[in-house]
Amino acid sequence: GVEIRLASRPQGWPTHDNFEVAEAPVPQPESGQLLVRNKVMSVDPYMRGRMSAAKSYVAPFEVGKPLDGGAVGEVVVSASEKFEAGQLVLHSLGWREYALVDESQATTVSDEAPPNAYLSVLGMPGLTAYVGLMDKAEFQEGDTVFVSGAAGAVGSLVGQLAKLNGAKRVIGSAGSAEKVRHLTEDLGFDAAFNYKDGPVAEQLREAAPDGIDVYFDNVGGDHLEAAIGAMNDFGRIAACGAISQYNVTEAQPGPRNMFQFVTKRLSMRGFIVNDNGHRKRDFFEHVAPLVREGKLHYEETTVDGLRNAPEAFLGVLRGDNTGKMIVNVR
Numbered sequence: 001g002v003e004i005r006l007a008s009r010p011q012g013w014p015t016h017d018n019f020e021v022a023e024a025p026v027p028q029p030e031s032g033q034l035l036v037r038n039k040v041m042s043v044d045p046y047m048r049g050r051m052s053a054a055k056s057y058v059a060p061f062e063v064g065k066p067l068d069g070g071a072v073g074e075v076v077v078s079a080s081e082k083f084e085a086g087q088l089v090l091h092s093l094g095w096r097e098y099a100l101v102d103e104s105q106a107t108t109v110s111d112e113a114p115p116n117a118y119l120s121v122l123g124m125p126g127l128t129a130y131v132g133l134m135d136k137a138e139f140q141e142g143d144t145v146f147v148s149g150a151a152g153a154v155g156s157l158v159g160q161l162a163k164l165n166g167a168k169r170v171i172g173s174a175g176s177a178e179k180v181r182h183l184t185e186d187l188g189f190d191a192a193f194n195y196k197d198g199p200v201a202e203q204l205r206e207a208a209p210d211g212i213d214v215y216f217d218n219v220g221g222d223h224l225e226a227a228i229g230a231m232n233d234f235g236r237i238a239a240c241g242a243i244s245q246y247n248v249t250e251a252q253p254g255p256r257n258m259f260q261f262v263t264k265r266l267s268m269r270g271f272i273v274n275d276n277g278h279r280k281r282d283f284f285e286h287v288a289p290l291v292r293e294g295k296l297h298y299e300e301t302t303v304d305g306l307r308n309a310p311e312a313f314l315g316v317l318r319g320d321n322t323g324k325m326i327v328n329v330r
């Protein structure tokens, strides 16, 4: 089967040269293992961090070895009593056609939603949006919420969940006119702007004349500084990501207005979704009905073919995607 390996570690922006498409023998499952043929896989911004050797909350990818990440596939051979051939399972060995998955690392997915949904709205990005908004930013009915990366997998769900739970006003930023249109016309955001059109602070002030109570940060940099400036007293920030910084080669200066944390009594909490497994049940009970009733929209951008997974990943960093970027493995 085909697999995608890390060929070298990027300096700054990754390129196709950092990846190698290789052929590997199809493994045979031993007791307690499953042979899974992947159908769909996820490419995510956090994978940029794993391409570097620097110590972080997940181990780096290894040069010469296949990358990994969320995927849904069909069990082809089961050497486990818990699974049978033909079942669809969610697991973490994407970037390859055939995966040898330990039974403890696989979960069955129901056919009530398409497999891709378990990589987006009903999966990791969905839980990230839910936990970040509800727990970390302590969202309250009547809040005005600003989310950056708003047309992406996590951001688009944050804005909609805020709206569905009684936000007073929801504002999003994204990187193209079409994405801005999508936010206000398709997803129900009250206002949106293209951060490439001018200074974020000015555009945010116009979009939120009465200030914001919650900022869900996917971007960092000037977005974060602008949000601090627009915060109302006792405002809360969920620090989810800082994609504007992932490909920089030199550390950037932080927000220049940190004293506003004192004067406005602000708080900011960073989090990693993996620490929040205990919230999965509540998340599912909240979000699954909204999806079923068509109240929560989840857009996807799909790329066909495992060989094009590196291109799909580079596309996420560039902003090619609206909603979740998904690779159809086959």
Ligand code: NDP
Residues within 6 Å of the ligand: 044, 045, 046, 124, 125, 128, 149, 150, 151, 152, 153, 154, 155, 173, 174, 175, 176, 179, 195, 218, 219, 239, 240, 241, 242, 243, 244, 245, 271, 272, 273, 274, 316, 317, 318, 319, 320, 321, 322, 323, 324, 325
């Ligand atoms: P997205 O689907 O949002 O894709 C990334 C988007 O980032 C792109 O589409 C692009 O959209 C935008 N972007 C790229 N460069 C910049 C830039 N310089 N400034 C502003 N926007 C930029 O990805 P996810 O929804 O999967 O992830 C969103 C964020 O959440 C990331 O920061 C990610 O690391 C983080 N995350 C954190 C988790 C956690 O546990 N803490 C879990 C999952 C995600 P555009 O066209 O608008 O520029």
